[in-house]
Amino acid sequence: MTHMLPISFWLNGQVIALNVPTHTLLIDLIRDKLGLKGTKRSCDMEVCGACTVLLDGEPISSCTTLAVDIDQREITTIEGVTPPDGLSRVQKAFVLHGGLQCGFCTPGFIMAVTALLKATPHPTDEEIRHYLHGNLCRCTGYTKIFEAVKSLASEQASENAI
Amino acid sequence: MLPSPFEFDRPSTIEDAIRGVGESGDGMFYSGGTELLLAMKMRVIHTDRLVDIKGIFGLDRICLNEANDIEIGARCTHAKIASDPVIREHVPALSSLCANVANIRVRSVGTIGGNLCFGEPHADPPTLLAALNARLVLIGRDGTRVVPADDFIRSELETIREPDELLTLVVLPCPNGPVTYRRFQHGERPSVNVAMAWSIDAGKATIKGARVRVGALGSRPQPLKLVEDALRGLPVREVRPAIEAVLTTALDELEVNEDRHGGADYKRHLAGVLLLRSVEEAISVGGGA
Amino acid sequence: MEFNMSMVVPASPTQLWSTLLDVPRISGCIPGCENVEEIERLATYKATVKQKIGPFKVEVPADIVVESMTEPSHVRTRATGRDKLTGTRLAVVLDVTVTPEGSSSSTFAVDAKVDVQGRLATMGFGVLKRRVDQNFEEFEKRLKEMLGAA
Numbered sequence: 001m002t003h004m005l006p007i008s009f010w011l012n013g014q015v016i017a018l019n020v021p022t023h024t025l026l027i028d029l030i031r032d033k034l035g036l037k038g039t040k041r042s043c044d045m046e047v048c049g050a051c052t053v054l055l056d057g058e059p060i061s062s063c064t065t066l067a068v069d070i071d072q073r074e075i076t077t078i079e080g081v082t083p084p085d086g087l088s089r090v091q092k093a094f095v096l097h098g099g100l101q102c103g104f105c106t107p108g109f110i111m112a113v114t115a116l117l118k119a120t121p122h123p124t125d126e127e128i129r130h131y132l133h134g135n136l137c138r139c140t141g142y143t144k145i146f147e148a149v150k151s152l153a154s155e156q157a158s159e160n161a162i
Numbered sequence: 163m164l165p166s167p168f169e170f171d172r173p174s175t176i177e178d179a180i181r182g183v184g185e186s187g188d189g190m191f192y193s194g195g196t197e198l199l200l201a202m203k204m205r206v207i208h209t210d211r212l213v214d215i216k217g218i219f220g221l222d223r224i225c226l227n228e229a230n231d232i233e234i235g236a237r238c239t240h241a242k243i244a245s246d247p248v249i250r251e252h253v254p255a256l257s258s259l260c261a262n263v264a265n266i267r268v269r270s271v272g273t274i275g276g277n278l279c280f281g282e283p284h285a286d287p288p289t290l291l292a293a294l295n296a297r298l299v300l301i302g303r304d305g306t307r308v309v310p311a312d313d314f315i316r317s318e319l320e321t322i323r324e325p326d327e328l329l330t331l332v333v334l335p336c337p338n339g340p341v342t343y344r345r346f347q348h349g350e351r352p353s354v355n356v357a358m359a360w361s362i363d364a365g366k367a368t369i370k371g372a373r374v375r376v377g378a379l380g381s382r383p384q385p386l387k388l389v390e391d392a393l394r395g396l397p398v399r400e401v402r403p404a405i406e407a408v409l410t411t412a413l414d415e416l417e418v419n420e421d422r423h424g425g426a427d428y429k430r431h432l433a434g435v436l437l438l439r440s441v442e443e444a445i446s447v448g449g450g451a
Numbered sequence: 452m453e454f455n456m457s458m459v460v461p462a463s464p465t466q467l468w469s470t471l472l473d474v475p476r477i478s479g480c481i482p483g484c485e486n487v488e489e490i491e492r493l494a495t496y497k498a499t500v501k502q503k504i505g506p507f508k509v510e511v512p513a514d515i516v517v518e519s520m521t522e523p524s525h526v527r528t529r530a531t532g533r534d535k536l537t538g539t540r541l542a543v544v545l546d547v548t549v550t551p552e553g554s555s556s557s558t559f560a561v562d563a564k565v566d567v568q569g570r571l572a573t574m575g576f577g578v579l580k581r582r583v584d585q586n587f588e589e590f591e592k593r594l595k596e597m598l599g600a601a
Contacts, residue, residue, distance in 0.1 A: 002167045022170040022212075025203075045200055046268055058241075058270040064199050065271070068170055069214075112266065133348070134265020190506070198506075206537050206571045207506050281505060318578050319505030381581075421577050 007071040012080030020067045027051050027062040030077060038078035038107045049135035052108040053077050059115050078107035081114050090114050090152060097148035101139035109135050113149055123153050165202035169211040176301055176328055179213050184303060184326035186211035191328055193237050194271035196264070197280045221275075221330055224248050234332040236275025236298075240264075243274060253294070253334075255341040255357075259286050262348075275329045278311075281382070283318045283419075284353040289377030290343045292385075293357035296334040302327035318381040338362060339369070340444035344436045345378075352423035353378040356436040360393070360444055369393050369401070376433045380417040388412035389437070401441060409434050452567075452583055456591045457560035458600035464549045464557050468523040470598065471547050474515060480593035482586045493517055500532065500541060504582055507571060509534045511541045524549050539569035559598060563587070 042050035183189035189211040201207040221237035244261035339362035345355035372393035418426040513532035
């Protein structure tokens with residue numbers, strides 16, 4: 001017997017109110033119900049980070065989060081950090097440094113890096129590696145990703161940039 | 163896979179939460195769900211009711227109380243413990259342990275209480291909390307009981323907690339000596355971890371007492387009694403030879419699960435290596451002479 | 452997983468034969484094996500095999516078939532089943548052999564092959580094997596008591 005619960009939450013700056021079955025996973029809510037395909041399902045067990053979204057600014061695995069857990073909270077997906085007319089500061093750095101190939105892990109990395117830089121605008125190499133330890137990439141070998149993040153860490157960011 | 167359907171309760175008091183789990187046949191407490199939800203998705207755990215404890219006020223506080231004990235609410239996330247100033251000041255080894263659990267996403271929502279209650283033999287917190295002589299506070303239908311961390315995990319994946327008992331608090335005496343925690347890194351195998359806590363006299367020259375626990379080798383953290391006995395009352399400068407004299411016998415007493423990552427002798431050897439490195443660290447950090 | 456046990460019982464093979472054939476009684480010694488029901492005497496039976504390891508529970512409705520009988524020394528029984536909630540599949544083949552030991556004693560030997568398949572088994576094989584080991588030790592203990600073995 002399916003149990004339904006009403007939830008209200010911020011999604012990329014917009015208020016959404018829905019009734020969802022209690023066993024709904026956040027990733028399915030985002031991708032299927034709300035049609036935002038940027039968030040990827042890969043390992044489905046919280047290990048790879050491809051499904052990373054931000055919950056009140058903190059990175060979580062949407063594959064292993066219940067939709068009912070985002071009630072009254074703020075969710076940010078990759079669509080929410082991409083400006084309507086271009087790329088965010090983080091995304092530009094990834095492109096500039098070649099920090100992506102197939103692109104499947106990229107939204108997860110962008111979300112993690114965005115959260116990292118918000119919390120620590122100038123992380124050390126060690127802090128970068130530690131934070132991103134749980135985001136896996138099978139294409140790039142990580143060096144270019146690391147260089148992209150390092151370049152962001154040493155920039156003097158303007159207040160408006162994400 | 164999706165978990166099978168369940169009721170989802172959001173009580174605001176501990177009493178309501180306990181009643182919610184007690185009433186339902188298979189009810190379970192829920193916070194971060196980083197272990198539970200994974201097992202439910204794989205359909206190897208079934209529950210007809212999840213009782214979300216995130217709405218209960220007061221379960222995620224960290225403080226140093228008047229009895230000089232550190233109190234850690236069971237619902238504290240690993241991220242919160244890792245960055246908490248009280249923990250960083252008094253038990254940096256615990257801060258560092260929590261900063262390295264799983265990955266940044268699991269640390270955002272996973273709790274120390276959930277970690278303890280799952281009783282996973284390769285988990286980190288149980289070993290260090292046992293070495294720190296922590297006490298765990300459980301509240302159930304019949305009242306409150308306090309259990310030493312050493313006794314909480316009965317066997318792999320089994321704790322002495324009744325299904326409708328809520329773990330609310332972890333309490334540990336503020337350490338008065340060096341505390342170390344060492345393990346093989348994520349992805350390195352076999353899994354082995356060693357925690358050690360010394361109680362040092364005010365002059366920093368003699369060890370009043372030591373607690374040593376080895377985790378991940380058996381079904382729960384195990385003491386190295388011979389090492390603890392050898393360290394008691396010992397001047398810090400005599401530590402290394404004293405341990406080396408008893409180490410092999412002490413390690414032989416450990417119960418070890420052999421698997422494809424290592425045989426018993428290899429795992430025992432690794433525990434010994436980690437212990438000796440921990441001793442070096444403890445001497446340089448906290449021991450004088 | 453394979454297990455063997457053997458014990459000396461103060462009874463002759465002929466005396467033990469009826470015990471060998473008493474599927475419900477022998478099954479009753481297996482921890483977790485409940486509600487053993489006879490469907491067709493000496494041929495087919497049903498039982499429920501239940502195990503709980505922490506939060507993980509398995510309940511397998513098992514079909515038990517007596518595959519072969521060689522009076523008075525050997526019985527082979529096969530039990531198979533599937534837990535519908537976790538999809539865990541269980542298959543056990545039990546070989547019970549009795550050989551005479553002197554004039555009024557016998558050696559009662561049990562060889563078991565246990566196969567567990569499914570997500571639970573894959574995820575926690577080590578834990579599962581240790582539990583099955585414990586169950587076999589308990590099985591041996593109960594059999595010894597039941598048979599009055601030394």
